[in-house]
Amino acid sequence: MMSPAAPVSALPVEDPYLERVREHVRALPESGIVEVMNYGRDRPGMIPLWAGEGDVPTPPFICEAAAAALHAGETFYTWQRGLPELRAAIARYMSALYGVPETPERYFVTGSGMQAIHVAVALVAGAGDEVLIPSPTWPNAAAAAQKAGARPVYVPFNYGPEGFTLDHDRLAAAVTPATRAIFLNTPANPTGFVATRDDLKAVLSLARRHGLWIIADEIYGRFYYGEEGRAPSFHDIMDEEDHILFVQTFSKNWAMTGWRIGWLEAHPRLGQIIENLIQYSTSGVAAFMQRGAIAALEQGEPFVAEQIARARRGRDLVGDALLATGRVDLVKPPGAFYLFFGIEGRRDVRSLGLTLVDEANVGLAPGTAFGLGGDGFMRLCFARGDAQLAEASRRLVVWLERTRPAGSDAA
Template identity: 55%
Template sequence: MSDLLAAVTTAARATPVSGIISAVNHGRDKPGLIPLWAGEGDLPTPRIIAEAAAKALYDGATFYTHQRGIPPLREALAAYYERQYGRPFDPDTFFLAGSGMQAIQIAIALSVGAGGEILVPTPAWPNVTGAASVIGATAVPVAMREEGGRWHLAVEDLAAAITPATRAIFLNSPANPTGWTADLATLQAILELARARGLWIIADEIYARFVWTGAPRAPSFLDIAEPDEKILYVNTFSKNWAMTGWRMGWLHAPLALKQTIENLIQYSTSGVAEFMQRAGVVALEESEWFVKRSIERARRGREVVSAAFAGNNRVTFAPPDGAFYAFFRVDGLGSSREAAFRLIDEALVGTAPGTAFGGIGEGFVRICFLRSEDSLTQAMQRITRFLDN
C-alpha cells in the first residue's frame, strides 16, 4: 500500500470496490458486447423529458435553487404518490436528491450514523453496504433463503440479527437482484418488528411499478404505515423514466425532518440542477406512457429469459415476482466472478457476478432484462449456446 493510501481514513480505505463496476470496467470497451450488467434499459430518456431540460437550460435555469427541490417538482411528486397510493401527500415531505444513491446516503446518515448497524437482507445491491461504510456505519447482511433460484426473506431471520447497535432495517422490495417482492403481511410483520425494537426502516421501493404477480404495483409500507412512522422512503427517476444517467432521486420522509434533511442536502451536494428538476416535472406529469412501455418491455424480457433457461440443466433460475433482473446459478463455470467474466469475455454478454451482491450470491450471476426483445433474445442465445458448449 502506498504511503498516501495508508494516510486516508480507515472508513474510506475500507469502502469496497463495487463488483458490478468491476465487471463493467472489465468489459466496457468490448466490441459487440450486449450489456446486461447494470440496472438500466436500452432506451434513452424520452425526448419529451430531454426537451424539458434543454428548454430550461436555454431559459437560464442555471442558478442555485431550492435545496429541497423546486416547489413544482415536490408538488408533482405529491400528486404522483396520490395517484399511486390513493390518498393525498404533503409536498413538503418530498426532498430532491442527486440520485437515489444520495437519498440512501442521507437516509443512513439520518437513521444509522457512525458506529450504528443497519440490517440488509442479502443478496442486495452492494451500494447500501458501501454507503454505510463511508460514514463509519456497518451494514449487517441478513441472509435470504433460497430454493430452486427463488429467494425470500424470513422475518424471524431479520429479528435474530438485531443487536443493541442496530438502528435501521433496509428493505428493498421488489428486490435487486433477487426479484423477491414482499407481500403486505410480510411488510406488516417487518413494520411491527421495527416498531417493537425502535428501529428505522429505509424503504427502497424503486421497482414498485415492475411487478409480475398480476398486481398493479408492489405492496408498500405506504399501504400500512402511519404518516409519522420512522420510515424513510428512498426513490429515483432512474428506473421508471430511463433517467439512470441523470442522477436524480428523492426522499419521502416525515415532515418533522424537513430542516434536518435540508441541511444534509446542503452539506453534501447542495441540491439538484433546476433544469433537471423541471424535466422531472415532465417525467411525472406527462410520461406515464413511457413507464407503461418500460413495464411491458420488462414483462416481455422476463418471458424471453424464462423461455431461454427453461429446461437448461446447467442453470437454476426462477422467474422473479418483481424488478427486472434474472439472478441465476450456473453450474461448472467456476466462481461467480469467473462465471460473470467468462460470460463477458466468451459469450459477449455483460453480466454482474452474484458475489457483487454479497458472499451469499456465490455461484449466481445477474442480468438485467429491461431491453428490446431482439437484443435480449440474441443475448440469451449467446448465453445458452456458450453454456451448451
C-alpha cells in the same frame, strides 16, 4: 451462507501516502460490477446486461423540458428541498399510485436515489451503529452505511423453489442493541424478491418494537409481474408517525439513469434536517433537471407502461430460454428487472463473468458483487429490447450447450 462476506476488494494499505486516509473509507469496497464492465466494455458486439439500466435513452419530451429551462436561464441556485412545482408533482404522482394524501412537504429532491440513501443513512446511523440488510442485495446501501462509519449486517434471504423469501426469524434474531435501521429493497435488486403485505407488516412490527428506522427502497415498485398494478408498499400499512424513510429515483421508470435525480420521502418534521444534509453535501439539484423530472411525472405514464410491458416480455423470453437448457438454477422473479441464477458446475462467478465476456460476448454481473448469499449466482438485466434479449439468449444457450459437462442432459 452465514459466514461473513469477504470484502470485494481491499485497497493497498502498504502505500504510505494512503496512511492518512480514514481507515473505514480506505476499506470501502470497489464495485464488483465495475470490474467486469471495465473488462468487457470495449468488446465489439458485446451485449451488456450487467448494469441496472435499460437500452432506451431518456424520452425526448423529458429532454426537451430540461433543455427549454436551460435555455430560459434556469441556471441559478435554487431551493435546497427541490422546486415547489416538482415537490407538488411528486405528491400528485405518489397519491395516484399509492392512495396516500397529497403532501408535498414529505418529498425532498435529491441528486440521485443514491444521494437519497446517503442522506437517509446520515440521519440514522454512524460509528458503532448497525444497519440490517437482507441479502444478496445491491451493494451501495451497505457501502453507504460503511461510509457513514456504521456496520452493515447482512441477513440472508431464504432460497428455494419459490425463489428468494424473507426469513422473519432470522431478521428478528439479527437485531442487537446497536441496530438502528432495517434497509429493505422491494422489489429487490438483484434477487427479484417482492415483499408480501405480511412481510411488510412483520418488518414494520419489528421496527416498532425495537425503535428502529426503516429505509424503504421501493424504486422497482412498478416493475411487478403479479396481478396488481404495483408491488405492496409500506405506504399500504404505515401510520403517519412511523419512522420510515423512502428513497426513490427517476432512473428506472423514466430511463433517466444518467441524470442523477431522485427523491427522499420522509416525515415533514425532518424537513430542516434533510435540507441541511442536502445543503452540506451537494447544495441541491439543477433547476433545469428538475423541469425534466416534472415532465416525466406529468407526461410519462405511457412511457412507463411500455417499459414495464417490455420488461415483462424480457423476463419470459430470457428466463424461458435459459430454463430450457436444464443447466440453470433459476426462478423467474415476481418483480424488478433482473434474473439472478446459478449455472451448473460454475461456482466461481467472478471469473465466470469474465469468461462469459470472452466466450459468449454477453456481459453479466457476478453475484459476489451483491454481498452475503450472492456467491454462485449471476445477475442479468432484462430491461432491454426484444431483439437484443433474443440474441443474448441465443448466445448464452449456445455457450451453455457447448460447455455442458459430460453426463449432463438437457431438461
